[in-house]
Amino acid sequence: MKQKKYFVELLLPLAAVLLLAALFLSRKAFQTGIHIDVSPVSAKKSNFHFIPEHWREAKLQQLRRDENFKDLRFSDQLDLFLKLCDWTHRQWRTSIPDPYPLSNAVDILADIRSGKTGGFCGQYAYVLADVLKAMGFFAVRYVELWSATGESHFVVEAWSDQFGKWLVLDPAENIYYEIPGLGVPASALEVRSALLGAGPATARAAGEPRAERGRHKLHLYANFAVSLRSDLMRSTRPLTVGDRFAMFLFFRDERIDPGAFNGRIPYSHVTSRVEDIYFDCNYVRVEHRIDKKARQAFFTFTSEGSMFNFDRFALSLDRGKSWRPCADSLSVPLAGGNSSLWVAPVNMLGRFGRPTKVDIIAE
Numbered sequence: 001m002k003q004k005k006y007f008v009e010l011l012l013p014l015a016a017v018l019l020l021a022a023l024f025l026s027r028k029a030f031q032t033g034i035h036i037d038v039s040p041v042s043a044k045k046s047n048f049h050f051i052p053e054h055w056r057e058a059k060l061q062q063l064r065r066d067e068n069f070k071d072l073r074f075s076d077q078l079d080l081f082l083k084l085c086d087w088t089h090r091q092w093r094t095s096i097p098d099p100y101p102l103s104n105a106v107d108i109l110a111d112i113r114s115g116k117t118g119g120f121c122g123q124y125a126y127v128l129a130d131v132l133k134a135m136g137f138f139a140v141r142y143v144e145l146w147s148a149t150g151e152s153h154f155v156v157e158a159w160s161d162q163f164g165k166w167l168v169l170d171p172a173e174n175i176y177y178e179i180p181g182l183g184v185p186a187s188a189l190e191v192r193s194a195l196l197g198a199g200p201a202t203a204r205a206a207g208e209p210r211a212e213r214g215r216h217k218l219h220l221y222a223n224f225a226v227s228l229r230s231d232l233m234r235s236t237r238p239l240t241v242g243d244r245f246a247m248f249l250f251f252r253d254e255r256i257d258p259g260a261f262n263g264r265i266p267y268s269h270v271t272s273r274v275e276d277i278y279f280d281c282n283y284v285r286v287e288h289r290i291d292k293k294a295r296q297a298f299f300t301f302t303s304e305g306s307m308f309n310f311d312r313f314a315l316s317l318d319r320g321k322s323w324r325p326c327a328d329s330l331s332v333p334l335a336g337g338n339s340s341l342w343v344a345p346v347n348m349l350g351r352f353g354r355p356t357k358v359d360i361i362a363e
Helices: 003-032 058-066 077-089 105-112 121-134 189-196 216-221 241-247
Strands: 034-038 138-144 150-161 163-169 177-178 201-205 222-228 246-249 267-270 286-289 296-302 311-315 324-326 329-331 339-347 354-362
Touching: 003 329, 034 286, 058 105, 077 121, 077 150, 077 163, 077 329, 077 354, 105 121, 121 138, 121 150, 121 201, 138 216, 163 189, 189 216, 189 222, 216 246, 222 241, 241 246
Parallel strands: 246 267
Antiparallel strands: 034 354, 138 150, 138 222, 150 163, 163 177, 177 201, 222 246, 286 296, 296 329, 311 324, 311 339, 339 354
16 A cells, blocks of 8 residues: 555656646647737827818819829839829919919819919919829828918828828929938928928929929928818818818927917917827738637738728738738638738729738748
8 A cells, every 4th residue: 555655646746747748838839830920010190080082072083084194104102103293293384373263183274274363382282182182092181381481382291102101292393302311202290300400301303304402492391280181172162271270280399480470370280299190001900810729810900090092901922913802801721831911901992002911930
């Protein structure tokens, strides 16, 4: 009996050790069996609500049908934006808009071409924004600039999937701004920072040849506000100064010059939070879980409202060379080996946003 009891006492700790080893090995196997990497998604969000043009707007369809900008050839997204800016600039010579036309490209172009009125920076901006929307780029807004002495100007900002940022386009002057050394187009805030001494920004021509244009109009970026809506094509009256003060969001920090507005900012909406103006667009958030027993990976996709006029997701298994429609959830069998997939948001005019890459890695 004593010998049997001794064997039992010896086996109990051994069994415990074997059990712990089994648990460790199974945990290790779970950890190292399959690993999923999702490319990081930038997700800065605004506290303000931006209203885009509706993709079914009749005048948007008319503009695309009647004008020849849709036939432009381009090498990449930035090249297309610059050619659309150049196309807009070449439609008329700067003149006085009297009577003041409606705030949409169809009526502006018709009235100026007929000699009924003229157009300056505001009309160039309205036309370019509508042209961008007609080409499927709905993340656009009007930007009102104010120099320290109260001189104003109107330009456009558009979201670039190519660079993952907002960039400013000035169709009245046919220029954009570039951050030297990086080859990256600048936003209105970055041009303002350059003006206030944070670093250089170079004005470059949007039309060919795209040579440097010096510091042209740079002083106007001392103060700026962006529109909270771009759905002006259906408006039956021109946008007034009062309308702009009510629908634009003004950026305020410690470097604004209060003298530009006689000590009182006239805009109804004011923010010092950069993300309220420079939020991220056109991305996909990917969540996943692994069912090891079923050898399946389950994915869910959401654009988090980052794409205006969102329609669907698209899936690619060959680095974006070919795409197929995809639901907002997907199951993938884990057959061993490494694989990758890409998922992108697509809007109602078929324009793709930024793809998110997913790597399924067998370890």
